Amino acid sequence: MKNFRISVKTLFFLVLLGISAFEPGFSVFGENWVLAGQKFSFAQKGTESSASARLAEVLPQLILEQVAENSIRSVSAQEQLDRELYSLQTERLSLFLQLSKEYKTRDALLLSKNSVRELKKAVKSEEEKIEELEKKIDQNLSDTEKVKEKFAGQVAFEKGVSPAEGEGNGTEKDAGFFENFRFPFARRRQGEFERVSENVVIYKNDPSVLFSVSDAAGEGGIESFAFNKEVSAAKINALLTGKISLYGEYVSVTVQLYLFPGGNCQPAVTEVGNVNDLASIAQNLSRNLMPQIANSLPVRIKIEIEPPEAAKTGIVSVDGVIVPAKEDIVVDAGVHSITVSASGFEKQTVNYGFAGEDFFTVKTTLRPLVMGSLDICLKKMAKGVFYFNALNSSEVDEENLYASSTVNGRPILGVFENSEGETAFIYIPEKLAKDENTLTINARPFNREESIDRQRRRMYTAYSALICSLVPTFFTVGNFTAVNNSYSAGRAGFDEVSKWQKYSYYSIGVSCAAGAWFAFEMVRYLFTANEVLPATAGSKK
CATH class of the missing domain: 3.40.50.10070 (TolB, N-terminal domain)
Known part of the structure; x- marks a missing residue:
């Protein structure tokens, strides 16, 4: 039996599942299982x-x-055996074709070689290739017999036939470290085998x-x-x-x-x-x-609803079909969606792959449904409409300063739209989304896309000016350095050095101004881009 809990206790289940994954005999997931028509x-x-x-x-x-859709297949030992045998058969056929080619090449050497020495050398080379291929074929045949022996016992077990004495059923291996544990998840049971589960998919997904x-x-x-x-x-x-x-x-x-x-x-x-x-x-x-x-038996699911008040009126649906809440549910192995609801409590839904075991327990704790309303106003009054969670709306103007929104104990994401059609997103955190609360928010509706695009062009203009200003700066600073070095060597006059020093100072000043302009515009751009984030409401003082 596996327990699955829609809470922190899922961690305990994952630890058990992780330990069991190391022990042969449990189901592991492989690749997709492709179904075609x-x-x-x-x-x-x-x-x-x-x-x-x-x-x-x-x-x-x-x-x-x-x-x-959402199906999982448990691959049988016979199916795994057929796959390995087919892979070995394909390899064997390929090796045989190579062998026949080498034999024909060797026989043709008698007609293509004039020298006895060359003939012996070429024949020896071909015979080495032939010998190598024959060894590979023999190894392939040996591997085929080993694969048959490996699956023989389990195939017989799945067919309900007792394996002959001396044949394995996939369970004779030493359990090793896990045999010392007293827990049932760490010990093999008679007839267990390493099963592979694969997701069923449609051929070409169509x-x-x-x-x-x-x-x-x-x-x-x-x-x-x-x-x-x-x-x-x-x-x-x-x-x-x-x-x-x-x-x-x-x-x-x-x-x-x-x-x-x-x-x-x-x-x-x-x-x-x-x-x-x-x-x-x-x-x-x-x-x-x-x-x-x-290829697996149906699984049985037990639903446990907490608290007891919710269990009395609990309604359970599996894949959209309502089932008795107080009875075990029998479904095919695979991914299923279970929804639990009760009067006065919030609805919860879980999607889970029920496979690898024949019994599951789903435990869920429903949260009480919080109902009520709150009032919210703008810091700077503007005529428009508040839209909350796409469920309700409320208009505000000079006469109706406060908009009203229902609350359910969850955060509220909304939009304020002014009379010109400009919008601003708003956010009310869970700690403030309470009944009878009065909040205020600094929502500034404007065309954010146009504003960001305009500010981005300004930033790029400042960046272009900075890059262009660096050209004369590098030129004048470089000339000043060269002339200054010439003056030190006695090959240039003081006036020439002074002139290029002055030019370099002017160029550096322009580049610094362009750099400051670019930094200013970049900060403005970041602030403008940040305006797309919702404005957060606060308590009205």
Whole structure:
């Protein structure tokens, strides 16, 4: 059992989860599990009209829309085994092609080499390559047997077959350090294995995109290597296929889920309905397919509401559907949104991935709902309208100096708009958003975008003047330095030195003035940009 609490106590749960993550036998998250759909076919011949062809495309698209959102799949040992075996098989085929190429190259050397010495040297080089490839193939075959042995016990365990004596079920390894703990989360249970959980995603993230294979792969069938190769190349883990039987206005749809690599077929799901209500057919099919897609037992969730006053009138909804608040909820493993509300209390919502365990407890403490109103006025009177939290509005003018806003114990973000349409954001902190409070705020509405743009142009103008002033400054200071050095060496007169000194002082003065101007305009720009922040209200004195 896992506890999930919408409070600081979540930290304790995370610590337990972090410790358990080090222990094999617990679920870990891998990559995405990609689900695709294929255009359905018809069981009857002669029904492939334009309308029915459209039906064969729409049905898998509708099923994919219903199936994959917020789903999590628990990958079985058989599926992990198939993936590793396919990877080794692909590597083995590649090595064999390289081996055949090296054999052909070696045999061709007899016709291409004239010298016996060169022939022996070239043949020896090729035989070394051949030997290396043969070693890799032998290692691949050895790894294949090891992988089969690794998963044999767990595959048998999942199928309900007792493994033969001497075969492992993934649990014989020494528990090591964690075996000394007395806590159940740190000890393996019989039959446990390192399970992998993956997020279910739609092929190309678009349910309207259906997958199709080449004609050659299609002729070989779903279980053929060519079909597996094309599906695996598209990084698809599961493929939905279907057969349609059409009689008048009624249709029977049989859908099967194939897992890749391997093309293992899951039990078929059949639904009958009216062709004018395809959405209901797709919804029923997707609901029956979910256990196969999730590959995990449903989870049970217990909702605990505090305080007791809130629990008496508590209303619980899961994914928008109201459920009994005092009974355990049974849902498919995956991400679900749980909302808890009660009369006189604030509503709370949590989204969480319920997977890896069969029972969860969700504990939530509802906050009392604070209701009331406060008054607020401008420091400098202006005719306009206050808008608070996009929920209510209140006008102010010379006769009505105070605007009124409801409070609920939360901060208030609002806007003041004057009669010219200029706006200013306002903010009322939580400590001041209390019933019967009287506040004041210095809200100055004006066109902030235009003001910032104007001030930015002024800053850039001052910066340009500073940069331009540095050119004569560097020139005059450089000449003064050169002439001064010449005067020290007796090669220049005093008047020349005095002239360039005066010019350098003038240039430095202009650059200093330009620098001060730029600094002034930059500070003004920063203050202007800061005006976009909301004005904070204060207590009226």
